[in-house]
Amino acid sequence: MNYNWDWGVFFKSTGVGSETYLDWYITGLGWTIAIAVAAWIIALILGSVLGVMRTVPNRIVSSIATIYVEIFRNVPLLVQLFIWYFLVPDLLPENLQEWYKQDLNPTTSAFLSVVVCLGLFTAARVCEQVRTGIQALPPGQESAARAMGFKLPQIYWNVLLPQAYRIIIPPLTSEFLNVFKNSSVASLIGLMELLAQTKQTAEFSANLFEAFTLATLIYFTLNMSLMLLMRLVEKKVAVPGLISVGGK
């Protein structure tokens, strides 16, 4: 194989300031984590609200949530990102448009677009998981809470949601990992997250395989660590007899 491997490339100077290629990766990883965490907060809050809306005994409310889910789940993430980045700013009121396009620096505006896009996209998926978690509970739970005089918001807040979240930890973990992976679409609108930094490293250093191998390892380690962490959380919060724990 006529390829000269050079694993020391990450410690070499990029020629841009005094940065090494490893510094680029660290910056990229920082952006990836920032995008994923911010988008996950939006997704978890909005997805939970929508999930509850899908299960409440009100057809209009549940239809609104259903329409949201169908729209956001059936349009590719990439198309949604381009809409949020290229189209939506043009539809904003004039003063907001000016703030977004002129006052914000390009990195911040790209970051906002990605976070909103990824957050809303993932919310549709979280919504479905919250719905299935609530519906997986025995109907007697809700009836018993009603019989004890709980109001609908109290039933959800005190009885249904705490148990539903425990049931859906495995699929939520999977979704959380997906947010990290999906954050890589940000590279397509110029935000220098991990994948974009990897591409840049590959182009600057001409060490394609080393660059992409390191990115693969970082993603793999990050996601496997999160998976193990969530398994521990799952075991910790499991309700005995309600769900199986840790894949057992």
Place this chain on the structure above:
Amino acid sequence: MDFSGIIPAIPGMWNGMVMTLQLMVMGVVGGIVLGTILALMRLSSSKLLSRIAGAYVNYFRSIPLLLVITWFYLAVPFVLRWIIAGGPEIWAADEFLPALLQTLMYGLAGALATTVVAFPMAYLAVRHPSWFSKALELSNYITSSLPGIVVGLAFVTVSIKAAPDLYQTSALLVAAYVLLFLPRALVNIRSGLAQAPKELDEAAQALGKTPLLAFLRVTLRLTAPAAAGGAALVFLAIVNELTATLLLSPNGTRTLATEFWSKSSEIDYAGAAPYALLMILISAPMTYLLFQQSKKAAGQ
């Protein structure tokens, strides 16, 4: 809003949609086939298969789709280019078939000879322990602690001085393999014999069998799996052995290891590739069998 610009783009979008559908169908079909195979592997009673499938799933589930696409876009053409770099002639069977046959022949002969030599030594060590059997057993570990080149050169020196007719014959090469890899067979047969109770042999004799027949029908049968494990280990070692083979083999001998060495020392890595691949292919089933055997022995 002005959608009139869309109309001229409709044919292009139509083509894009067709391409999307094609990719989707191919992805779904390929995904179902591969996914089913992986699911069966994960459910398999073989821990090795289950772990391979688990590793595949964890790997592809942990990295973004864009990175997967980039890997395939970069790595697949690169590997393909490397495979076809030497041209189709390097994959011609008449190039590597003789080397494969000779490797198999030496591997099997060496494994058989080593097992035959190791058996009486192990038998003495287990059934009739004495200072002689212990010394005999321990002396074998000396050769295994020496580098292959030292043993090879010793064989060259001794054969040239004491038996010049034997130098560069297949018999001498097999003898070198026996000396080099005897401990691998010995350890296996010794543990197999230790697990075969002597009392069973005695019971067979009490029932009227001659000592030889009792040994063949009882002890040998009980020790056979361990001996086979030892023979497999020796076979694997011979397939990859280089130093002694280069020093002692008859003129014109071509094994996979010597051909790989010869090609790679000429910096013909593409030409060396088929030999490396064949060594892996020969070793893989044997390694798998040994793995299964060790699991059974461990009671898993």
